[in-house]
Amino acid sequence: MTLVAAPRVPEPFVRRVAAIVGEGRVSQTPPVRALYSRDMWPKTLLWTREGSFPHPPDLVAWPESAAEVAAIVRLCASEGVPLVPFGGGGGVCGGVIPLRGGISLDLKRMNRLVSLDPESGTADFECGIIGQHLEDELAKRGHTLGHFPSSIYISTLGGFLAARSAGQLSTRYGKIEDMVSSVILVTGTGEKLDTASCPELLQALVGSEGTLGVFTHARLRIHPAPEARRMQAHSFTTLADGLEAIRVLLQRGARPAVVRLYDPLDTFIVGSGKAKEAGAGPLSALKEVFEERFPAATPLFLRAALAYPATLNQLADRFLSRVLLILGFEGSREVVEAELGLAQESCRTLGGRDLGPGPGDRWFENRYKVSYKQSKIFAAGCFVDTMEVATTWDRLQGLYEAVRRALSDRALLMAHFSHAYPEGCSIYFTFAATAKGASERERLYDALWHDGLAATQKAGGCLSHHHGVGYSKSVFMAAELGEGMRLYHALKDVFDPHGILNPGKMGL
Numbered sequence: 001m002t003l004v005a006a007p008r009v010p011e012p013f014v015r016r017v018a019a020i021v022g023e024g025r026v027s028q029t030p031p032v033r034a035l036y037s038r039d040m041w042p043k044t045l046l047w048t049r050e051g052s053f054p055h056p057p058d059l060v061a062w063p064e065s066a067a068e069v070a071a072i073v074r075l076c077a078s079e080g081v082p083l084v085p086f087g088g089g090g091g092v093c094g095g096v097i098p099l100r101g102g103i104s105l106d107l108k109r110m111n112r113l114v115s116l117d118p119e120s121g122t123a124d125f126e127c128g129i130i131g132q133h134l135e136d137e138l139a140k141r142g143h144t145l146g147h148f149p150s151s152i153y154i155s156t157l158g159g160f161l162a163a164r165s166a167g168q169l170s171t172r173y174g175k176i177e178d179m180v181s182s183v184i185l186v187t188g189t190g191e192k193l194d195t196a197s198c199p200e201l202l203q204a205l206v207g208s209e210g211t212l213g214v215f216t217h218a219r220l221r222i223h224p225a226p227e228a229r230r231m232q233a234h235s236f237t238t239l240a241d242g243l244e245a246i247r248v249l250l251q252r253g254a255r256p257a258v259v260r261l262y263d264p265l266d267t268f269i270v271g272s273g274k275a276k277e278a279g280a281g282p283l284s285a286l287k288e289v290f291e292e293r294f295p296a297a298t299p300l301f302l303r304a305a306l307a308y309p310a311t312l313n314q315l316a317d318r319f320l321s322r323v324l325l326i327l328g329f330e331g332s333r334e335v336v337e338a339e340l341g342l343a344q345e346s347c348r349t350l351g352g353r354d355l356g357p358g359p360g361d362r363w364f365e366n367r368y369k370v371s372y373k374q375s376k377i378f379a380a381g382c383f384v385d386t387m388e389v390a391t392t393w394d395r396l397q398g399l400y401e402a403v404r405r406a407l408s409d410r411a412l413l414m415a416h417f418s419h420a421y422p423e424g425c426s427i428y429f430t431f432a433a434t435a436k437g438a439s440e441r442e443r444l445y446d447a448l449w450h451d452g453l454a455a456t457q458k459a460g461g462c463l464s465h466h467h468g469v470g471y472s473k474s475v476f477m478a479a480e481l482g483e484g485m486r487l488y489h490a491l492k493d494v495f496d497p498h499g500i501l502n503p504g505k506m507g508l
């Protein structure tokens, strides 16, 4: 069996790329091309389990400088070869899939801290740096960016900027688009653009997911490393009370770094003996509770449980109502103490039961364990995915109910609320399901996404809070942007007149 189809770009083109980056930094081997044909989009995990790599790049190249990136882009533009910027491949929407072949441009060799100015509170980085390495570089110098996504070990600064990523402490530090003050981008014609000279363009380029240019450098706003951190948890009798506590707290001016309100089923699972792994992801935690007791029967258990999602969801609705809220505060000691005081008061007023720092401390310790444990769920013939949407406070609970109504007959469904703002909040749904046979599973997977996003848009939610759009949500872009879609096409024509940059993504 061949792993991937033969490359389609002509040999002289490959030699010209190799002449730009050097011989050892180009590959066309089948395993490498298979690897770069996918990201962490769960549907590509389903494909991989079936041994299918339908969209390999024709070649992969590893540039080391903006000049090399620009030379490769110019070559692609002149030859009409598609180019897909590749960060860590940690995206979850199929953003790096080379739908029309061409080059995957892996930027991870561009990974340097270029300069740091403590007086202005800024640092310049190359965009291929992995998130954890970026924070390590800053920590050595007594600073932080404050960007700690769960994928921090496998994703890059360029990928964060491209997808408008949010870290776990975003309520205090903001999303990546709040942290960046300028970028250097190579456009689809190979020109270098520094947005420091045209700052109004910055926010049109951030979030463009490789369709308008390749980010090579970014200037970021940094902070002194926090002096103090305190975690605090409360339990509420209803979800509405927990949400109200967050809203009141944010609108009183507090900026907790961590805000995580688990819905009743998520609270039950996080609390049921595996609270020490509150960061492990709800379905993984459920699986582990079972695995400890009946190790051999776990795949069977998962398949059997997920064969009756409607019943499980109904049982949860019938018997569970308490919710867990974890808050975390960091910064200077005075600010932390003041915000903690405000939080205690807001939670008490809404009937919150004080659980102390324990659940939050345990979450913090395990905060990156998250979904790296997914593979066993897929191995059991099931799938799990997450859908992160957001809206304003007046629509939030309606959005939550609408998505549950749309999916709960076919998938086990739970959610937590995080990334809070004075005007609204995001909802992070986890859904898990199973079906007999690979093609049935794919059909169910697609139907759940379609119905979940349709319900989201109808209820006034946005398509994505921080995972981006990529390939998987591309068909929803026109409805999301409305008239804005026409402007986006116009931007595409200007920044990428040859249409080579990451074609087929973001509704383009």
Ligand SMILES: Cc1cc2nc3c(=O)[nH]c(=O)nc-3n(C[C@H](O)[C@H](O)[C@H](O)COP(=O)(O)OP(=O)(O)OC[C@H]3O[C@@H](n4cnc5c(N)ncnc54)[C@H](O)[C@@H]3O)c2cc1C
Binding pocket: 039, 040, 084, 085, 086, 087, 088, 089, 090, 091, 092, 095, 096, 107, 127, 128, 148, 149, 150, 151, 154, 155, 156, 157, 158, 159, 160, 161, 162, 163, 164, 165, 166, 167, 168, 209, 210, 211, 213, 214, 215, 216, 370, 371, 372, 466, 467, 468, 470, 502
């Ligand atoms: C287990 C897990 C947990 C996650 N947790 C979070 C989380 O907490 N918060 C969060 O926001 N996301 C999270 N994600 C999603 C993912 O990490 C983000 O989408 C991240 O921004 C992707 O970065 P990357 O470097 O891996 O990008 P890639 O997957 O390589 O690329 C993503 C998109 O960005 C484009 N791109 C990459 N680099 C560049 C560049 N230099 N210039 C232009 N375009 C570029 C690509 O073409 C593609 O369209 C998680 C993913 C996983 C698997």
